[in-house]
Amino acid sequence: MATAKTPEGHIGWLEHTIGGIAGSIERAVFTEEHARRPGWLQRRDPRAKLVMFLVTVLAASLSRSLFALVVLYLIILLAARLSRVPFDFFVRRVWVGIPFFAGVVIIPSVFFGQQPWLFNVAVGPIHIHPSLPAMYSAVIFVARVGVSVSLAVLLVLTTPCGMCQAL
Numbered sequence: 337m338a339t340a341k342t343p344e345g346h347i348g349w350l351e352h353t354i355g356g357i358a359g360s361i362e363r364a365v366f367t368e369e370h371a372r373r374p375g376w377l378q379r380r381d382p383r384a385k386l387v388m389f390l391v392t393v394l395a396a397s398l399s400r401s402l403f404a405l406v407v408l409y410l411i412i413l414l415a416a417r418l419s420r421v422p423f424d425f426f427v428r429r430v431w432v433g434i435p436f437f438a439g440v441v442i443i444p445s446v447f448f449g450q451q452p453w454l455f456n457v458a459v460g461p462i463h464i465h466p467s468l469p470a471m472y473s474a475v476i477f478v479a480r481v482g483v484s485v486s487l488a489v490l491l492v493l494t495t496p497c498g499m500c501q502a503l
Contacts, residue, residue, distance in 0.1 A: 375419035377494035385495060389487050396483040402472075405479040412486045419494050426493070430486045438481045442474045449473075 449470025
């Protein structure tokens with residue numbers, strides 16, 4: 337969509353707002369098209385899907401095993417594939433923001449863990465020492481968030497809007 341520019345070459349707030357609204361409508365229509373395509377999850381009852389997704393999110397939230405979370409994510413990717421959701425679209429939609437936002441939340445805790453430390457750097461009276469157990473916990477946290485967001489995106493992409501309102 338082309339946007340009008342002011343004489344100074346800047347996009348005005350109205351044009352920016354209209355562009356944002358148009359982009360949101362375009363994404364909503366694209367999402368609705370995916371939900372109406374034939375696919376494995378699209379054929380499932382929305383109530384059953386919702387229960388399945390809630391149970392799976394709960395399982396991911398309670399898991400302490402990175403292996404279990406990876407296997408769960410691979411199953412989610414398989415479900416997305418069987419539901420004909422484009423792989424690159426799905427992965428990009430999920431993983432572009434997760435490492436940044438989840439990382440911002442969890443990174444400080446990496447430096448408050450117990451030994452063994454990866455390294456210990458003294459900066460004046462302050463010691464910087466990320467620990468291995470805290471790093472593992474951070475990876476588990478990001479994996480949990482990734483699985484949960486993947487499930488939410490998959491639910492939205494495979495359930496038509498009219499069906500969501502019926503829930």
